[in-house]
Amino acid sequence: MAVLETISSIGSEPKHPIRLVAHRTGLTVDLIRAWEKRYQVVDPARSDTKRRLYSDHDIERLRLIRIAKQAGRRLADIASLSLEDLRDVVSEDTQYSDRLESAPVYPTGWNPEGAREAEQDLVDAMMHAVASMDQHAFDQLLQEGLVNQSVPVFLQQTLAPFLRELGESTRRGELRIAHEHLATAHLRTFLGAFRFRENFTGHEPKIVITTPTGQLHELGALMVAALVSVDGWQPLYLGPSTPADEIAACAKQSGAKAISLSLTYPADDPRIPTELTRLAQQLDGSVSVFVGGQALHPHLELIERLGIEAPTSLDELRLALQELRAGRLTRNAV
Amino acid sequence: MAVLETISSIGSEPKHPIRLVAHRTGLTVDLIRAWEKRYQVVDPARSDTKRRLYSDHDIERLRLIRIAKQAGRRLADIASLSLEDLRDVVSEDTQYSDRLESAPVYPTGWNPEGAREAEQDLVDAMMHAVASMDQHAFDQLLQEGLVNQSVPVFLQQTLAPFLRELGESTRRGELRIAHEHLATAHLRTFLGAFRFRENFTGHEPKIVITTPTGQLHELGALMVAALVSVDGWQPLYLGPSTPADEIAACAKQSGAKAISLSLTYPADDPRIPTELTRLAQQLDGSVSVFVGGQALHPHLELIERLGIEAPTSLDELRLALQELRAGRLTRNAV
DNA sequence: AATATCTGGACAAAACCCGGACAAATTAGC
DNA sequence: GCTAATTTGTCCGGGTTTTGTCCAGATATT
Known part of the structure; x- marks a missing residue:
């Protein structure tokens, strides 16, 4: 079990206090404790002073259980399932009927x-x-x-x-x-x-995700969509090659807080600077724009000038969005 | 990693609470109970506390019955049928669904x-x-x-x-x-x-599905993929805009029996005739080619000359594939 | 001092069960 | 074509189980 922590920076070291878990899963603090009390849904580590310390695995687990419950499962039926089985159940419930019966193809059992x-x-x-x-x-x-x-x-x-x-x-x-x-x-x-693996309450901040006109490769954008949905954003995924005007319009109508563009190929498309500029012009300060992908390097200067952020990895993007989200929330609260 | 059959089994272990069944079938909880009370449509197991526990078979059964009812069947007529008979009834009903207004099976009040x-x-x-x-x-x-x-x-x-x-x-x-x-x-x-809704044994005949170079709209092709997978074909879906050489190579390597191309827009792309011709040249008689979509009309003459089939509706395509499948199988058996 | 968390228990809402009733729609009888 | 009978989906009320929330007193954190 203690297998992949070694490699994942975001592994399962027990760290998170219960309120963070509540915020991330959409559950209440009381409910998390009640589930633990009644069905041992999770078994978090404890601090010296008996406080619960949850791992990312625990969070994932709770999130999945919440989704499964939404689909009509009873807590007693799913509380003791492994993470693996839980994922299976959830994908079965959210999609329609899905099956995965033959033995895994992946050969060697793995060692730490x-x-x-x-x-x-x-x-x-x-x-x-x-x-x-x-x-x-x-x-x-x-x-x-x-x-x-x-x-x-x-x-x-x-x-x-x-x-x-x-x-x-x-x-x-x-x-x-x-x-x-x-x-x-x-x-x-x-x-x-x-997207369907995640639980949406409808209150998540939105982020428009697409590629600019001429950029036909969409997998990078989709990876971003998958990633941010885990962190509690609701992606509005527009597919590849969306004109700047349309991106702006979409952000406006949906009230999105952020836009993420993926630039992969071709890098020398003359439309890239045009579109980026046009997009920046139509946005006010309430929307942050992020770009990623190999094809952005020739345009770094312009990107900086336009006030667009260019995180260098998915992790950086993730962190930036988490900060944006936190900042935005307090600003709204004021 | 081994045993997840316990939960995701296709079998008939009673597990699911009634609200999950309602969620999956689209029926109301009340209605499910009413059907049970009146016609013993299903006979779910019970928990220690008398709660109903439905099996996957029960769910499938209820789904089929719902569809059959939607098609105009009366509950009394179908309540006691076996799963197999139900499937037959439903597939029969859906065959006639868009033609033959006066099918005898339908009661008088049935209005399309x-x-x-x-x-x-x-x-x-x-x-x-x-x-x-x-x-x-x-x-x-x-x-x-x-x-x-x-x-x-x-x-x-x-x-x-x-x-x-x-x-x-x-x-x-x-x-x-x-x-x-x-x-x-x-x-x-x-x-x-x-694609994942269907259960593949691995022995289904394969069909390559894509759009030719320049045709960027893929939804038509995807609809075909969804459709034929229901009828027991295994689609090899290549996404949009695949060069003719690659389509042929894919059919060859995979041993596909058929190829389906979707032409939607633009209709006047000069690459269409070129690509179709090129594709036809590289195939021997063991592979049938089908095209569909609005953009094929300007090329009908060429299509006929190349020996490509152009069914005018999804239904026609479906029938043609069913025939091909039957014929091909016997021919192979010889 | 104000806030957060812990434990255990209490309480209330929601879900489920059952029998039965009711109204709308459908079918049958004339 | 027009009632009368039947089918069918929905709802109600009373009782049980399951589940979410709240409280109180004690301990920690900031």
């Missing part, structure tokens, strides 16, 4: 020290599944990666490297464009379904 | 117009949800439509009209491009998830 290697193995296995056009195996591997890792870790440690490798292999000619298409189409579905 | 109206209401509600950028409502409506109708009927009677209306409203300027993007992105996810 080999965790990083295990990720590389997973990426390799995924590459292999794509090369042999075995969709089912590919899907199994994705599910498995997700079960064994938290969402942010999975996206950054597994999926991002896989995409890099996929792109390079295709460019080198080891894989055909058809393979890349197949993998991309599948991932598009897989990532799109993330 | 009423159903039409209900579908139109649903489409209107979906349009409204999109206009107000209410993703959650939009998703609810989609789920609702799917619960009330079988997959093929839903796709043709609800989703296709919705897409038409969405396109027209956007062209007329009643909706912004942003709205269309939002709806499209959401539908992309929704349709993509269809």
Whole structure:
């Protein structure tokens, strides 16, 4: 069990006080304690002075249980399930009927020290599944990666490297464009379904996520959408290649607090500076704009001039959004 | 990692409380009990405290009965049927759903117009949800439509009209491009998830589904993928804009029996005839090619010359594939 | 000192069960 | 074509179980 903490900075070291857990899960403090008292839903560590200290796993667990309950499950039925089974139940409940019956394809059981290697193995296995056009195996591997890792870790440690490798292999000619298409189409579905794993109360701040006109690759944007939905944002995902005017209009109508743009290819598209400028012009100070992706480097100067933020990693983006959210909330409260 | 059959089993272990069943079937709690009381539609197990515990079979049964009722069956006639018989009844009903107004199975009061109206209401509600950028409502409506109708009927009677209306409203300027993007992105996810609803044995014949180079709209292709997966095909979905060479290569490597291309916009793209010709040249007789979509009309002559089939509706495509499947199987057996 | 958390218990709302009733819609009988 | 009978979805009321919230007194944190 104490396996992947070693690799994940956002692992399961018990740290969080109960109020943070309540805020993140949307549950009340009382309810979390009641669940623990009655069904041992979680078993948080304690501080020297008996205070509960929750891990990220605990939070994930509570979040899943909340979703399962929303779908009509009884606490007694799900309280003792493992995280893995819980995910299964939830995806079964939220989607319609989903099944995952054959044994995991992913071979070697993994040891703490080999965790990083295990990720590389997973990426390799995924590459292999794509090369042999075995969709089912590919899907199994994705599910498995997700079960064994938290969402942010999975996206950054597994999926991002896989995409890099996929792109390079295709460019080198080891894989055909058809393979890349197949993998991309599948991932598009897989990532799109993330939203349904989360529980929305309807009160989450909104964030518009898309790519500017001419940028046809949407997976980066989708990864952002999946990531921020875990942190309690509600993504308004517009797909690829949205004109600046439309992005601004969407943010305005929906009251979004932030916009995230993904720039991957081509980097020298002359529309990029035009669109960014146009977008910035139409926004007031109530909306923050973030951009990411390899294709932003040629435009860094402009981006800075426009007051757009350019976090250098998904983690940085995540932190920036958390701060924005906190700041925004207090500002609203005043 | 091993045993999760306990919870996600397809089997008949009684587990689910009544509200979950209601949630999944779209029936009310009262109604489920009433049906049990009057016709013993299901006979759920009970907990220690007399609460009903439904199995997955029970849920499936109730879903089918609901659909059969929607198609005009009377409860007394179907309440005691076995699961298999129920499936037969439902599939029979959905076959005739959009043709043959005077099918003898329907009681006198059955009016297709009423159903039409209900579908139109649903489409209107979906349009409204999109206009107000209410993703959650939009998703609810989609789920609702799917619960009330079988997959093929839903796709043709609800989703296709919705897409038409969405396109027209956007062209007329009643909706912004942003709205269309939002709806499209959401539908992309929704349709993509269809594949996972079906249970594949791995022995289904494969069909490559995509759009040719330059055709960026993929929803039509995805609808085809969803549709054929219901009929026991395994779709290899490649996403939009795949070069002819790659389509052929994919069919070859995967051993697909068929290829389906969706042509929607633009219709006058000069690459269409080139790509179609190129594709046809690289295929031998073991692969059938189908095309669909509004953009195929200018190329009908070429399509016929190339020996490509152009069914005029999803239903026709479905039938053609069923025949192909039957024929192909026997031919292989020889 | 004000705020947060802990434990244990009490309490109230919600969910479920059952029998039965009722109104709208559908079917049957004339 | 027009009642009368039947089917069907919904609702009510009283009783049980499950679940969410609240309280009180004690301890911690800031």
